[in-house]
Amino acid sequence: MHSPRWSLHGQRALVTGASAGIGLAICRELLGLGAQVLMVARDAELLEQARAELEDEFPGPEDAVLALPADVTDDEQRAEIIDWAADQGGLHLLVNNAGGNLTRPALDYGEDQWRGIFETNLFSAFELCRLAHPLLSKHAASSIVNIGSVSGLTHVRSGAPYGMSKAALHQMTKNLAVEWAEDGIRVNAVAPWYIRTRRTSGKLADPDYLDEVLLRTPLGRIGEPEEVAAAVAFLCLPAASYITGECIAVDGGFLRYGF
Numbered sequence: 001m002h003s004p005r006w007s008l009h010g011q012r013a014l015v016t017g018a019s020a021g022i023g024l025a026i027c028r029e030l031l032g033l034g035a036q037v038l039m040v041a042r043d044a045e046l047l048e049q050a051r052a053e054l055e056d057e058f059p060g061p062e063d064a065v066l067a068l069p070a071d072v073t074d075d076e077q078r079a080e081i082i083d084w085a086a087d088q089g090g091l092h093l094l095v096n097n098a099g100g101n102l103t104r105p106a107l108d109y110g111e112d113q114w115r116g117i118f119e120t121n122l123f124s125a126f127e128l129c130r131l132a133h134p135l136l137s138k139h140a141a142s143s144i145v146n147i148g149s150v151s152g153l154t155h156v157r158s159g160a161p162y163g164m165s166k167a168a169l170h171q172m173t174k175n176l177a178v179e180w181a182e183d184g185i186r187v188n189a190v191a192p193w194y195i196r197t198r199r200t201s202g203k204l205a206d207p208d209y210l211d212e213v214l215l216r217t218p219l220g221r222i223g224e225p226e227e228v229a230a231a232v233a234f235l236c237l238p239a240a241s242y243i244t245g246e247c248i249a250v251d252g253g254f255l256r257y258g259f
């Protein structure tokens with residue numbers, strides 16, 4: 001049995017973008033630490049597959065892992081997500097992981113396209129934080145983790161709107177951390193570099209591009225979703241009780257490598 005400082009037993013977590021990649025790995029990590037997990041993503045079939053997979057891996061109470069298909073960019077659906085969480089008994093942990101991108105030169109974006117990137121990566125997270133606040137603040141200690149990106153800290157050929165949205169997500173993390181400390185809510189972020197998911201598989205399949213990425217990564221390899229999930233889980237744990245407003249890079253040393 002883990003010490004309570006390294007356990008999430010009795011805590012309920014909502015994870016957005018939970019059906020694949022980093023989000024699915026986060027759900028797995030939180031479940032392994034004893035949390036109940038509420039999963040959200042748009043594609044109902046993929047989401048149910050992911051939920052059933054986790055249920056098989058972690059046999060236990062039948063409501064240990066639940067799923068609701070929803071789009072975090074939609075006002076009404078965001079409200080439904082939080083109502084659903086309230087119906088389960090409230091929330092201790094919120095992980096804003098859903099994100100998306102469209103990479104192109106700044107001059108080539110249509111207005112709907114670049115605004116859409118902000119809707120998915122930033123505005124949805126801000127609204128979910130605000131909607132979840134009454135549930136999170138009911139407990140003595142709650143935690144929000146936002147999945148940012150190294151692209152919010154430096155240029156990484158992601159396209160400007162993605163980097164802009166992630167930079168703002170990092171700043172939102174700092175602002176809410178300070179505002180909501182008195183409500184018992186810690187707010188932190190994690191900033192990954194290249195992680196092996198369906199989103200990155202296309203680009204990394206190009207051997208020349210992969211070589212360039214690896215040359216800029218001191219640890220010399222692509223990250224795995226569970227390596228991001230471990231940082232998220234740490235920030236959720238009581239063991240991280242004095243950490244708020246922080247952003248942990250999970251980047252194989254990328255941000256520290258100048259030449």
Ligand SMILES: NC(=O)c1ccc[n+]([C@@H]2O[C@H](COP(=O)([O-])OP(=O)(O)OC[C@H]3O[C@@H](n4cnc5c(N)ncnc54)[C@H](OP(=O)(O)O)[C@@H]3O)[C@@H](O)[C@H]2O)c1
Nearest residue numbers: 017019020021022041042043071072098099149194195197
């Ligand atoms: N992979 C990387 O190298 C990397 C690097 C830095 C940061 N990140 C960040 O990490 C997060 C996860 O990325 P990933 O690589 O794991 O992506 P992914 O494999 O494409 O998975 C994205 C997840 O988000 C869901 N999603 C997307 N838009 C949504 C919406 N509007 N509402 C609800 N769910 C939505 C997707 O399911 P549906 O499509 O069915 O909704 C899926 O479950 C993102 O915020 C991304 O920006 C990733």
